[in-house]
Amino acid sequence: SQAGQYNYLQNSIIPTYHFQKSLQKLKIPKLDDTFDRYFKALKPLLSTADFDKAKQIGESFHRGEAIQLDKEVRELDARNKNSNYISEPWFDMYLSARESIVLNYNPFITFAVDPNPQQMDQAIRASNFLISSARFMNSLRNGKLKPEIFHLNPKKSDTVMFERLMRLLPESVSFYGAFAFNAYPLDMSQYFRLFNSTRIPRQNKDELLTDSSKNHMLVLHKGNFYTFPVFDDQNNIYKPEEIYAFFSHILNSGDRAEFPLGALTAEDRNTWASVREHLEKLGNKEALDQIDTALFCIALDDCEVSDPTEMSHEFLYGDPANRWFDKSNTVIINKNGHAAVNFEHSWGDGVAVLRFFNEVYDDTVKNGFVNAKTRPSFDRGEIKKFVTKLEFKLNDEAKKSIRKAEENYRKATGGLNMRNFEQDSFGRLFVKNFGLSPDSVMQSGIQVAFYKVFKKFVATYESASTSAFKYGRTETIRPASMATKRLAEYLDGKKISDSNVGEVISMMQECSKYHNKLVKEGAMGQGFDRHLFALKYHAVQRKKQSMPEFFNSHAYKFINHNILSTSTLAYPNIMNGGFAPVVPDGFGIGYRILDKKLGACVSSYSLSELNEFVDALEETYDQFHDIMKKAPTRKNN
Structure with a gap:
């Protein structure tokens, strides 16, 4: 009917919440993995002496108090069938x-x-x-809005046949049906x-x-x-x-x-x-x-x-x-x-x-x-x-x-300053010719530009959605790595010529490889930030214990003082998006890379630092473009 057409945006074959019941539960990372990832994220940021000290404090918590806290968090999680371990602490924090x-x-x-x-x-x-x-x-x-599904192979799963088949499956197993088609239903509880x-x-x-x-x-x-x-x-x-x-x-x-x-x-x-x-x-x-x-x-x-x-x-x-x-x-x-x-x-x-x-x-x-x-x-x-x-x-x-x-x-x-820029010299399509991940190119640019201006490496936060799991929220990706550090140090004040362009491209590929691994782990809820946060919450809020020394350590505080807070918004319908810095001396960076352009909205409480940093950022993406133009593409290799 005409009224029906006007009243509804969609009339989905699969009911909106059809997959919700059978979504997977978010897994708590292994304690060893969490500390391993924490140390890897700290390494590029600290001097050798500071890193050794951080490792010592971290290990003593890892081998001591953390074991019991982790055990209790897991037991509680196992009892709460209809939740995940980060839901309560996260809502509570906000x-x-x-x-x-x-x-x-x-x-x-x-x-x-x-x-x-x-x-x-x-x-x-x-x-x-x-x-x-x-x-x-x-x-x-x-229930007429299409369920949110991430299609890894849209030709196979973004079809009417797929929809009719999924509709026939009981809600308790529907997730597995989609999974067989390489399609991942996402949490819609929010x-x-x-x-x-x-x-x-x-x-x-x-x-x-x-x-x-x-x-x-x-x-x-x-x-x-x-x-x-x-x-x-x-x-x-x-x-x-x-x-x-x-x-x-x-x-x-x-x-x-x-x-x-x-x-x-x-x-x-x-x-x-x-x-x-x-x-x-x-x-x-x-x-x-x-x-x-x-x-x-x-x-x-x-x-x-x-x-x-x-x-x-x-x-x-x-x-x-x-x-x-x-x-x-x-x-x-x-x-x-x-x-x-x-x-x-x-x-x-x-x-x-x-x-x-x-x-x-x-x-x-x-x-x-x-x-x-x-x-x-x-x-x-x-x-x-x-x-x-x-x-x-x-x-x-x-x-x-x-x-x-x-x-x-x-x-x-x-006191808040903001600045936007957009470059249409290249975008996603160009970057992919060199076996590089577009998100990694954006994040590497942020690291390189920051180093150019401030000659140091700092805590960097990139948000990853864990909506592939029931009640998923976010996990943190830590884009500052040993790979981005090597690239930033190499590019600082160096001219790029035909003789060293191959070396730089392979450095950028290393950054990409490592970044892709972090992004995948993040989407699977396998970072370290939420797990450590849950242990802290459990000790202090639930058990009313005094704060474990680890959480007051210089290193833990340093990596959670996110000078570079970043989030990506890569949709053609978005002009830009942004937020304020999360710390007084930091930057808020809402960035995007589309098929043929890239840009960002950057905020800071210091106007001079904002201008220096954004100038360096624009210059860095230009430099990346020049490097790629000089390099043979993957396709021709």
């Missing part, structure tokens, strides 16, 4: 963290522009994003939190709230909060011209809010928790509930920004009056129609957000239900009865809290 979630946790991902410039009108793009999101959500809720979800501030530990019974939308404009229903009485998504009318109404109404509450969500969590309790006592519980349970949030910004770096500032934090950072998922759209997702990070990782992001972008471009010819119209009664502006009761104390929050926000965000 929700117990007391610092502001702005800059420290929430990242952003910017949508590519719509190929049709007329679709970039703010109200049109907002309407289309909402309609496509509602179609996505409806498909997810009704998906439900894309909608109707918020992180609620509480003293000492926040909580996640989801209420899937609600069907209203939250829209922010000029610091005002608006809600409206997305589905009518028959459970159909409102018609395109009606959704368009809602947004047009909001964009045409009202002055700036004098005391916008949004900045409060950027406060440290205990401060915000007590202000929130105070707001509820003043009689705002119902209004706050409306915010918390809304499908998701669309923030209509007033600024006209098109420069990628200015947009990075807007989308990573922006005007606090027009944000509710606690919402699990916010789509920000500015006056030029540029848009991004900014998401709260405790509930989930990139996998669910990127699926939402890609599906919604594709649907808005393909179907664009609202376009330049659409006229906003609403004839079900007075529009004001459908679009509600939330009113808040504020006393002097509450108003003071808001002003203080705005001031803290300006201080916290005022």
Whole structure:
């Protein structure tokens, strides 16, 4: 039916959660492997004397206290059939963290522009994003969204025949059926939190709230909060011209809010928790509930920004009056129609957000239900009865809290610098001619550039998804290796000629080989970071013991002071994406390499260091390009 086609984004043959039950449990790495990997990651970063000391402290923990902790973590994991060993500690870490979630946790991902410039009108793009999101959500809720599957051999498994066959398999064994086709179903346990979800501030530990019974939308404009229903009485998504009318109404109404509450969500969590309790006592519980349970949030910004770096500032934090950072998922759209997702990070990782992001972008471009010819119209009664502006009761104390929050926000965000670059001289396709991994080329470039400027090697973090396992989150890849160290030292100040280009290419291939091994181990949950974190959590949080000396050692602290925090976002639908540094003296690097181009969004609290580093980064990728151009390709060898 026509309504069915409009209400759903997909109508999958295989039910959405068909594989969830039979997903594999995340395996805890062997204790020996964990320490082996930990030492390997430390080696390139420390002097010989420091490394020897670190090895001694590490080994004494490995042979001592760690054995019992590891045994208990495994026993607990074996009893919890429906979980994995990192789930509880990981949620706990996020929700117990007391610092502001702005800059420290929430990242952003910017949508590519719509190929049709007329679709970039703010109200049109907002309407289309909402309609496509509602179609996505409806498909997810009704089991019609395609399951998330990683196809190693798409010709064989990304087919209707495969789908029909999988549907026939019972849920308890469906994973093995897909596995036989070299297809890997991924965990979808986080998906439900894309909608109707918020992180609620509480003293000492926040909580996640989801209420899937609600069907209203939250829209922010000029610091005002608006809600409206997305589905009518028959459970159909409102018609395109009606959704368009809602947004047009909001964009045409009202002055700036004098005391916008949004900045409060950027406060440290205990401060915000007590202000929130105070707001509820003043009689705002119902209004706050409306915010918390809304499908998701669309923030209509007033600024006209098109420069990628200015947009990075807007989308990573922006005007606090027009944000509710606690919402699990916010789509920000500015006056030029540029848009991004900014998401709260405790509930989930990139996998669910990127699926939402890609599906919604594709649907808005393909179907664009609202376009330049659409006229906003609403004839079900007075529009004001459908679009509600939330009113808040504020006393002097509450108003003071808001002003203080705005001031803290300006201080916290005022020191952050960001810079974007994009190079279209080469990309994935070119790199693969030389038997090199594109991710390794990007990561090696980061190591080489950092060494050029700072003449040292530091803790580097790259996120790997463990969503191939039930309730998988992330594992850390440690891209700084002895191989990248040799390459960086060799390239520092050296001219590349025909005589030594072969040597450099083989060094780059060594980096690739080792990096690929780390990436595979990461995806299998076989790093060392999560395991050590789980042992620490078990000792301190569960057993209330004093902190084992190992975790206070210089080496452990040094490798967890991630100066280079990196994450890759390689999708054509993404213009860029980024986050703030995770330590005051570090860099946040959201990088991407596509078929024919590469780029990054880099952040730092030091403007001079940022410029030196990004200059070196651009120069390094140019240098890599020159090296590869001089080298014989793998294909000709």
